[in-house]
Amino acid sequence: LRLLPPPTIVRLMSLAYAHETQCHATARFADGLVLECGQFIAPLDIAYTTQGRLNSARSNAVLVCHALTGDQHVVGPHPANGRPGWWTAMVGPGRPIDTDRWFVVCTNVLGGCMGSTGPSSINPATGSAWASDFPPITIGDMVAAQARLVFEHLGIPRIFAVIGGSMGGMQVLEWTVRFPAAMAAAVPIATAHFHSAQNIAFHEVGRQAIAADPSFHRGRYQQHGVVPERGLAVARMCAHITYLSEAALTRKFGRRWRGGMRDLPTEMFEVESYLQHQGASFVRRFDANSYLAITRAMDLFDLSEDRPSLADAFRATRARFCVVSFSSDWLFPTARSRELVRALHAVAASVSFVEIETDKGHDAFLLDEPDLHRTVSGFLSGVASREGVGN
């Protein structure tokens, strides 16, 4: 294969996709990546999945960007627990991001723990895991890494759409700023152009919980053969509350006791039991140092930084935007999306903007939310027909 020119390799890969519409792989870039902080990491590994088939014009690629604790297994099944992927409601055959039509790519973010280079990868300088020595990364670094996969490894010159919720939405925005002509459509969902003081505050509680766990060993827990499970679980529990609305918590749990029992020594509200379960299952699939690195990357995100205004960030963009927020999302409230929409107006970008009425809070983007699905599928079809892309 190495003797063949790169386009041939790409063509062979397309042939492979022709009978296999799902692919899990890791791309290695031996020449590494220079990070925004100035440090250099090599090699750069990017683990990714694809669904569907890349058309001969290479014009039907949709890049899905995952959120803080997501991964590349959009549709699944997840290798750690065999469960369906995190966005099966949105992505699949006949779903709003229809894999019969679109070639869906999702990468594990830089700093993640599902195969892409991150704190649990081996640092070639020391021969052991990077752990707490892993350089600080940014949303921009994540996007730079994705771009290498898309442009160089997959040979896709222009993406049809970049889509993601929460931190995935931050990546979408970063894509439109860094590569303003590289996509036809951008769909930032339940996100913001910066991480607010409140957002940072909740992240800090989580990080402090991890740091306070005696098993943390200043990040070198792997060397001690332990995992800061309790700290990571508390971080997840705290974060999980922020993903739900008060109304959703009340609807799901109210003041009910687990098992309907009240007078046992182990008595527990259903909501407590639910959160403990969320924490316990999270530590089985996520690495604490990755959690620290990625939450920090989100905190550092601010597209208006070092620019006269947010609008200046989008001046060169050619993408058509569909901005989506949820009425009960207090973590990334609709007000943030409106600021974004105003900045896009100021540069006369084409913007659709929908606030979806729901009580499910920030997590609504992951759930079965018919208005969200109608919006995304309609928007993609509209852009496709305007751009003459697809099928």
Add this chain to the structure above:
Amino acid sequence: LTLAPLADDQELRQDLRLIAAMVPARSRVLDIGCGNGALIAHLARTRQCDARGLELDMSEVTQAVAHGLPVMQGNADTDLVHYPDASFDFVILSRTLQAVSQPREVLRQMLRIGASAIVSFPNFGHWRVRWQLLVTGCMPMTRVWHRPWFETPNIHPCTLHDFFSLCRMDGHRVAEWFAVDDAGRQTPWRRFPRLANIFGEQAVFRLTSN
């Protein structure tokens, strides 16, 4: 692949068809109060316009976006200020002027962000409205003004005559105007604004800055 049949020519409201006829091909258009996007869908499909919409009602917005139209949820009173000067060739406000809280400011903003503004509104000077108020002494209820006074969103009704006065006062040039009768047909009283103010059920204006 086609857009869903949201707005066939047959289904397009008569006043919207008249407005569409004023917009040249490939114009940049903003439709304020675009509803489900029927007009912008029509302009995009039949005239290859870059047509966008602004709509207050979220369920209408969702419907429009789900049909692939570039529509955003927003408020004419507060959101127009964020658009840069001269970003559109035409800014359209159909049957919405009477429902905004600052009609005068909205008109100013329309002419700031667009080279031309097209405005349609139901004429409160129509003879049926006058007759009902005169005879019954109650707020008129007609086909166009069909909500009782205590729940109508139409907080700023005006007559064709009033609108001419406002344009004069604020220095907007009336490039074109006509009235539409009960059946939605363009009426022949172009040269007689007084008659139009009696028999026109709706008015359509195209304004430009002086």
